[in-house]
Amino acid sequence: MLWEFYTQLSGVLIVSVFCVSGGNIGGTRQEITLSSEGGYGNILVTIEDTVPENLELIDRLKEYFEEASTLLFSATKEQHYFENITIKVPASWTPQPSWQQATAEHTLERARIIIGPPNQAWGDIPYTLQPGLCGQEGDYTHFTPNYLTNLASVRPEKRIVREFAHLKWGLFDEDVPSTDTVSPKFYPKDGTLRPTICVVQNIFGQIIDTSEDNARCTEYNKKTQEYGSGCVFEPIEEITSATASLMYAEHLTSVRTTFFMCMFENLLML
Numbered sequence: 001m002l003w004e005f006y007t008q009l010s011g012v013l014i015v016s017v018f019c020v021s022g023g024n025i026g027g028t029r030q031e032i033t034l035s036s037e038g039g040y041g042n043i044l045v046t047i048e049d050t051v052p053e054n055l056e057l058i059d060r061l062k063e064y065f066e067e068a069s070t071l072l073f074s075a076t077k078e079q080h081y082f083e084n085i086t087i088k089v090p091a092s093w094t095p096q097p098s099w100q101q102a103t104a105e106h107t108l109e110r111a112r113i114i115i116g117p118p119n120q121a122w123g124d125i126p127y128t129l130q131p132g133l134c135g136q137e138g139d140y141t142h143f144t145p146n147y148l149t150n151l152a153s154v155r156p157e158k159r160i161v162r163e164f165a166h167l168k169w170g171l172f173d174e175d176v177p178s179t180d181t182v183s184p185k186f187y188p189k190d191g192t193l194r195p196t197i198c199v200v201q202n203i204f205g206q207i208i209d210t211s212e213d214n215a216r217c218t219e220y221n222k223k224t225q226e227y228g229s230g231c232v233f234e235p236i237e238e239i240t241s242a243t244a245s246l247m248y249a250e251h252l253t254s255v256r257t258t259f260f261m262c263m264f265e266n267l268l269m270l
């Protein structure tokens with residue numbers, strides 16, 4: 001038996017929950033739409049089939065996305081918010097009266113946000129697969145059930161907005177850890193290598209080699225356009241006073257958490 005449900009939250013974010021999947025219609029991801037008012041919609045969240053039934057997950061997703069919507073709104077100078085998300089639950093979960101039947105659109109292959117078990121590289125840390133360059137849309141964002149129900153006590157909405165900036169706007173973290181072998185820590189520009197901190201102003205720091213007692217990295221491979229694998233951009237907190245970037249501010253106290261406005265404005269000019 002299959003059922004339908006729409007629930008409206010704060011007059012803005014609409015969360016629809018779907019159960020039981022339709023057929024696999026192959027590789028392309030669901031497009032995230034933007035309304036003329038600036039609302040992002042049709043964000044497909046798919047809970048992987050291996051995730052055991054847990055209705056708290058749905059409550060948390062609703063709650064966090066609602067908070068994230070408010071945050072996104074202020075971070076984008078009231079230009080954008082989340083209008084609606086669609087949650088696809090595994091076929092094995094007991095359908096609730098308020099859910100509606102999933103269609104062929106609601107597949108894992110089309111998901112923009114995947115809720116699934118931790119993987120080896122990331123554990124419970126949320127991440128977004130960004131196969132493209134800065135400014136290109138990401139593939140999907142991954143959260144674990146454990147993160148959403150147990151670990152996300154410290155403002156998970158910040159993380160959701162941050163990951164959304166990866167996903168939709170192709171922004172990169174400005175604090176790629178040295179252990180991250182996937183994300184580019186530097187990018188070539190004007191004949192030199194810049195740390196992936198996009199266009200945030202007033203962040204001062206140096207490039208150091210974490211595998212060599214934090215020695216300065218001075219040389220890079222001109223052919224591969226890469227520094228040594230241990231090299232990271234390390235901000236110097238004492239002289240940094242930026243109004244910047246959620247992509248950065250999660251760990252840096254001297255950066256005011258007005259989010260990624262600099263980058264966002266830059267992106268709008270592209």
Ligand SMILES: *[C@@H]1O[C@H](CO)[C@@H](O)[C@H](O)[C@H]1NC(C)=O
Nearest residue numbers: 033034035040041042083084
């Ligand atoms: C979701 O939001 C988009 C705008 O981004 C809108 O076009 C669509 O009608 C909305 N869907 C629902 C179910 O509200």
